């Protein structure tokens with residue numbers, strides 16, 4: 001197998017309450033520092049960006065973009081945390097990105113879509129519908145300006161093996177939202193990584209079946225966790241969580257470090 005790399009970029013984050021991760025956690029009421037991450041998979045046949053972080057305008061004026069939702073959490077993105085600046089640190093320009101895969105379209109994942117006009121875009125069809133007309137309890141975390149661009153979306157229904165070689169597998173993991181998806185990346189014959197995104201925030205969610213605070217469907221979510229665990233076992237995969245609170249100890253952060 002030709003070598004393949006995954007770069008994990010830390011695109012700032014936000015400060016919010018522990019209840020988002022687990023509404024029954026003993027630390028509910030405590031503010032936690034939540035990272036945003038996005039990833040570039042450098043596959044021999046093309047570069048794939050998985051998620052795009054928050055829009056750069058969140059650095060200076062989150063209220064302008066997010067409206068009243070800006071009161072519910074404090075965005076801590078700094079100059080240079082946006083997707084274009086981050087991937088540049090590992091030598092990628094926007095035109096180097098061939099495919100952009102969105103786990104879902106919440107503001108902290110979809111904010112950089114507009115900067116990749118030449119890429120092919122992938123989301124679950126269900127997510128595109130859900131994002132354009134979200135239920136009232138998720139309306140503030142979808143920002144139309146993030147995804148209302150003249151994009152010819154590849155509207156996925158189910159799995160997609162992106163290069164046809166089994167090394168980059170997009171698979172639906174609904175629960176957090178109606179059309180959430182995650183990605184399995186096969187590093188070599190023996191090892192793989194699953195980019196979980198928001199299918200679960202923390203390992204504890206999956207390991208102990210602890211539902212987080214933001215859920216569209218608990219039943220879909222626990223079914224998605226079962227699929228993730230199956231793929232984890234069958235592919236000897238490590239799980240990487242976008243909002244992992246222990247990222248500083250666990251995640252190999254680009255450009256200094258990577259997965260291969």
Ligand SMILES: [Zn+2]
Pocket residue numbers: 104106176198
């Ligand atoms: Zn989300």
